[in-house]
Amino acid sequence: MRRFVLIALALLAPAVADAQTIPTRAxxxxxxxxxxxxxxxxxxxxxATSSPKVVTGASYTTPxxxxxxxxxxxxxxxxxxxxxxQRAASPSPGRLMLRHVDGDGYTLVIYERLQIPTANLRxxxxxxxxxxxxxxxxxxxxxxxxxxxxxEAVEFSGTAQGIPFHWLAYYFGGAxxxxxxxxxxxxSLFSGxxxxxxxMLNGLQVDKQ
Numbered sequence: 001m002r003r004f005v006l007i008a009l010a011l012l013a014p015a016v017a018d019a020q021t022i023p024t025r026a027x028x029x030x031x032x033x034x035x036x037x038x039x040x041x042x043x044x045x046x047x048a049t050s051s052p053k054v055v056t057g058a059s060y061t062t063p064x065x066x067x068x069x070x071x072x073x074x075x076x077x078x079x080x081x082x083x084x085x086q087r088a089a090s091p092s093p094g095r096l097m098l099r100h101v102d103g104d105g106y107t108l109v110i111y112e113r114l115q116i117p118t119a120n121l122r123x124x125x126x127x128x129x130x131x132x133x134x135x136x137x138x139x140x141x142x143x144x145x146x147x148x149x150x151x152e153a154v155e156f157s158g159t160a161q162g163i164p165f166h167w168l169a170y171y172f173g174g175a176x177x178x179x180x181x182x183x184x185x186x187x188s189l190f191s192g193x194x195x196x197x198x199x200m201l202n203g204l205q206v207d208k209q
Contacts, residue, residue, distance in 0.1 A: 060146045063199040070096055072111040074176040075207030080107075084196055098200075105193035107200050110180040116173040122152040125171060125180060133158035146170065149206040157187060166190035170201045179204065 066079035080098065085107065088097040096109040116124075130136050136158040144153045152171040157164065164187035172179045181204055183197035190197075 058144065060144060060202045062147060062203045062205065066199070066203045069203070070109060072096075072109065072177075072179065074113065076111060076176050076179055077205050078109060078181060078200075079203035079205065080200055081196075085200065100193060100196060102193075104189055105185045105196065106183065107197075108180075108182045108184070110182075111177060113177045115175060116178040118150070118152050118171055118173040121173040121178050121180070122154065122171040125169070126154070126156075129156065129158065133160055135159055144170075146202055147205045148208070149204070151204065153201070164188070168194070168197050168201065170204055172204070172206060174206070176206055179206070 062079045063081070065081040065083065068080055068082040068085075070078040070080070072078065084101055085098045086101060088099045088106075091097055091108075094110060094112065096111075098107040098109075100106070126136075126138075136156055138154060138156045140153065140155040142153045144151055149172060153169070154171070155166075155168045157166045159165065165184055166187045167182055167184040169180065169182040181201055183193070183200055185193050185197075
């Protein structure tokens with residue numbers, strides 16, 4: 001189990017508190033899009049980061065049964081059902097982990113105080129995943145409203161060390177900070193956890209500043 005988690009974490013979004021990692025999107029004269037980095041380097045935006053957004057228009061709220069919560073700071077909380085999720089040892093500073101009671105379903109939470117626009121945060125995360133898993137496939141890429149806050153929702157799959165993984169994640173950036181909530185499991189197991197993953201993500205709440 002530990003090896004499974006470590007391999008998956010290697011693909012997931014890194015902490016981005018170092019401002020030197022934050023790119024800016026720019027459109028060239030030929031219409032192509034590139035990512036410009038503060039150190040002067042750039043590269044073309046991949047299809048993994050440039051898929052068109054879908055604005056669902058739906059509103060999501062914290063599900064019933066989410067009686068426990070993680071207090072991330074500055075008015076950001078993640079509410080979850082303690083009958084389905086157990087807190088696990090943190091894999092590294094600044095990251096929080098929960099494990100599904102049925103095993104092999106996980107939630108990783110990364111919270112940073114740095115203010116990063118939501119779209120930039122999502123793009124940084126996807127570029128990191130693509131660099132670690134070139135066969136990444138984005139299944140859904142949506143803008144949603146969750147408990148009154150607009151977030152980027154991305155479902156994607158890919159392989160690492162020959163193991164196929166599947167993720168469903170929310171990204172939010174704004175005055176309270178940068179939040180990444182990532183749920184994941186093995187590809188063959190994902191469908192069995194999908195409903196509980198969605199409930200976990202919909203427990204994200206950001207107080208109005």
